[in-house]
Amino acid sequence: MLDRRTFVGGAVGAAAAALAAPAIAQGRFKVVVVGGGAGGATAAKYLVRDEAKADVTLVEANRTYVTPFTSNLFLGGLKPYSGLEFGYDRLAGHGVRLVFDRVVGIERERRRVRTAGGDALAYDRLVIAPGIDFRWDAVPGYSEAASARMPHAWRGGDQIRLLKAQLDAVGDGGVIVIVAPPTPYRCPPAPYERAAMMAHALATRGVRGARIVILDVKDHFVLQPLFEDGWVRHYPGVIEWQDPKMHGGLKRVDPAEMTVTTDLETIKADVVNVVPPQMAGRLGRDAGLADESGFCPVDAATMLSLRDPHIHIVGDAATGGEFPKSGFAANNEAKQVAMLIRAEFLGGRRLPVRFTNHCWSTIAPGDAIKNGGRYEPRDGRIVLFDPYTSQRDESEELRAKQAREAVGWYAGMTTDIFG
The missing domain is CATH 3.50.50.60 (FAD/NAD(P)-binding domain)
Structure with a gap:
């Protein structure tokens, strides 16, 4: 201490x-x-x-x-x-x-x-x-000890490997719950990309009848129309997003029973991925x-x-x-x-201080969306002045190009940092 x-x-x-x-x-x-x-x-x-x-x-x-x-x-x-x-x-x-x-x-x-x-x-x-x-006590029933059963996997290392092992054990009819955090948090599109990648892993193994439920404290999320469109196209009937008006509020998670309780229902799950505030x-x-x-x-x-x-x-x-x-x-x-x-x-x-950010989110192999923009200091704050985002009517060729961009960005970024 x-x-x-x-x-x-x-x-x-x-x-x-x-x-x-x-x-x-x-x-x-x-x-x-x-x-x-x-x-x-x-x-x-x-x-x-x-x-x-x-x-x-x-x-x-x-x-x-x-x-x-x-x-x-x-x-x-x-x-x-x-x-x-x-x-x-x-x-x-x-x-x-x-x-x-x-x-x-x-x-x-x-x-x-x-x-x-x-x-x-x-x-x-x-x-x-x-x-x-993490604010461990912000999710009723959750704690650092509980992350050994309900991993957050929001930092690299053992947590992401634990979540992967749990995901790989889900069988036909399995249920996965993702508890999405309030803003601000690391990588705003990541919980929704995660749902897509989980669905892709299940589809690759031929798992049938699985359900991925995202319980959100927000009434909307970044790139929502694009993600929802992609979920329907690639994983119809698998991913369900619930906002507070639908689920009525998160009441409790129970790591021992692997349940998540909202005002709407108590969900018995095979995997619970809690991303705390x-x-x-x-x-x-x-x-x-x-x-x-x-x-x-x-x-x-x-x-x-x-x-x-x-x-x-x-x-x-x-x-x-x-x-x-x-x-x-x-x-x-x-x-x-x-x-x-x-x-x-x-x-x-x-040189003049300027900031940029680009973010690619993979919905499926060969289908990536992106957003970002340019930023500058104004009156002591960093302000967005040139935003851009993918559109729903983009061609398959453009989405595939953006998927290649994401791979290239990661290689270039990690070389810039550690090379």
Whole structure:
């Protein structure tokens, strides 16, 4: 358990600056990056490019990263688990110092990061990408322990493999329930792509009479007409989406009995995939960087924490406007942060801050839809100004092209992050 007294809020004063012993005066600028996902690994890589005069340390608890993005394709049998795994050796080759350890404290006044192994890593600028945690008690009857029976599978690793094993055991007449989360959450289209990939896996095995029920707390979801059209075309009668007006409210899940109770009915299920409401990862919250929403507010033009001017926050933990929480977004934010740090302290070129996001969702092999847009900082918030989305009347050729784009994007994105 982290001791909150470790973390000090408020602005950094003159005494704190003296304690920091800045590396700039010694000719080297120290950046510590915490979290080796799409945001953190990208930031570390782009900070050391072109032999920048910076000492960059990446702190990550795990030696292998499992991408949550495209993990639904693993459920659908379209991607092997090994295709989701990435290591950090090439980042080390670029000049990033790797520390595989768990962060136990951020001493904001001293500008130091403490690890479980006893390291105290000084920084002039800190970049954190703490990812997400779950509000376990927000779904009645659910808990972290319950996820061993009703997996969330919203982070890579054992959870996605557990859900895959459960899915592969569903037989004729089986029932799967997906409990979709409220916004904001990681990857808005993902629960609905997941339903399609589950249906595809069942169809591939020849399972008959199965039912996939999505219980949603929202009255609509992203790309809804496109998903519903795709479900009907590829998996007629299999996927059923229920909004709150239909199910009347989620009352309880029972992991022991594998039941989900709403005002409408109690469903006995073979698989229950509960995706709980989300918040910033614990590191950001315990460091005093989160607000009442549970996420960490940032200035849109810099991704600097509104709680600490020496800390940039990238990825799913940050909140600063209309930018979605996705791997593409995290990678994009991290590049902007690296550019800003290099421009401010290392003499690099500073370009106007712009963000982009693209998201592909696979409904079936050779049938992918997409949405995205361009974003820019306005009045401290990230604002969408050039959106686009797939249309229902797209040709089979275009959908197949978009499916190939999705495969190419993943290869390019993971190479950009870890290559």
